[in-house]
Amino acid sequence: MNTEIMHKGDKMSDILLNVNSLSAGYGERNVIEDIDFSISRGEIVCVVGESGSGKSTLLKTICGFENVYINSGSVSFKGQQISDLNPKKRRALMGNGIGIIPQNPAGSFNPLRRFDAQFKETFLSHRMPYEESRILDIFEKVGLSGGKEILRSRPYEMSGGMNQRIAIAAAMLLEPELLLCDEATSALDVTTASAIVDLLCDYRDEKNVGILMVTHNLGIARKMADYTGIMQNGRFIEYGSRDEIFTSPKMEYTKRLIEDVPKLAGVVNG
Numbered sequence: 700m701n702t703e704i705m706h707k708g709d710k711m712s713d714i715l716l717n718v719n720s721l722s723a724g725y726g727e728r729n730v731i732e733d734i735d736f737s738i739s740r741g742e743i744v745c746v747v748g749e750s751g752s753g754k755s756t757l758l759k760t761i762c763g764f765e766n767v768y769i770n771s772g773s774v775s776f777k778g779q780q781i782s783d784l785n786p787k788k789r790r791a792l793m794g795n796g797i798g799i800i801p802q803n804p805a806g807s808f809n810p811l812r813r814f815d816a817q818f819k820e821t822f823l824s825h826r827m828p829y830e831e832s833r834i835l836d837i838f839e840k841v842g843l844s845g846g847k848e849i850l851r852s853r854p855y856e857m858s859g860g861m862n863q864r865i866a867i868a869a870a871m872l873l874e875p876e877l878l879l880c881d882e883a884t885s886a887l888d889v890t891t892a893s894a895i896v897d898l899l900c901d902y903r904d905e906k907n908v909g910i911l912m913v914t915h916n917l918g919i920a921r922k923m924a925d926y927t928g929i930m931q932n933g934r935f936i937e938y939g940s941r942d943e944i945f946t947s948p949k950m951e952y953t954k955r956l957i958e959d960v961p962k963l964a965g966v967v968n969g
């Protein structure tokens with residue numbers, strides 16, 4: 700293990716995710732290259748980069764998606780290499796161990812089946828009791844009112860922003876130790892997005908979990924991240940603490956991104 704990437708002087712036992720010299724893609728050609736970082740309990744790491752730079756591919760590789768190939772390096776969760784897990788063990792890990800809020804939230808649901816049926820199935824597959832009151836409670840937290848009616852509805856009847864919030868609620872309900880968020884606020888208005896950012900920070904504080912947040916919004920990274928990786932063409936061209944990235948960035952590309960933040964409609968004030 701590369702000890703330089705251990706954070707906060709943490710004990711090895713606090714490390715949830717370790718990504719080590721990782722190169723991966725959808726075949727032999729690498730889409731992400733030589734990525735190194737780790738996430739300990741209680742830490743939020745943000746990944747920022749332009750469209751097509753490989754952010755979603757990084758998350759898919761961490762989850763062990765079957766169409767993504769690790770060409771070199773490794774990904775481990777609590778010391779266990781994800782590529783060593785058979786499909787059954789990997790599925791068991793997804794949910795309570797590692798949760799993902801995908802970039803296309805509608806894709807994580809069957810569009811034609813009622814949400815209550817889909818939630819029941821998810822709970823059952825993770826041997827957790829189906830508690831409607833917990834779902835309604837978290838729906839409120841993500842800004843969804845009329846939760847009972849939503850549970851009786853189907854994904855195709857919801858707006859993109861509603862499906863995104865339901866996907867956030869679904870991932871958080873399983874209380875994963877590591878939550879991967881792929882542009883989790885991209886379909887939301889500024890106020891709702893800001894509430895989700897606060898909710899994720901509170902979740903980290905209360906449950907001492909790790910969060911990996913992919914975002915194109917540097918304002919969100921500045922607000923949430925303990926560490927940020929700046930991704931360009933599949934590589935982390937810069938990786939560092941909030942101060943290192945936002946106060947004294949080294950790379951021209953990072954400086955340009957930061958200069959552009961005030962020009963964008965801010966989701967958060969930073």
Ligand SMILES: Nc1ncnc2c1ncn2[C@@H]1O[C@H](COP(=O)(O)OP(=O)(O)OP(=O)(O)O)[C@@H](O)[C@H]1O
Binds near residue numbers: 751754757
């Ligand atoms: N299933 C796939 N098969 C082959 N190539 C893919 C696949 N998914 C993504 N790619 C390619 O991998 C590269 C990185 O895509 P990725 O989705 O990781 O980018 P991203 O940084 O998440 O972009 P965005 O900000 O637009 O979501 C792109 O060139 C893309 O075309």
Ligand SMILES: [Mg+2]
Binds near residue numbers: 755881
């Ligand atoms: Mg993406």
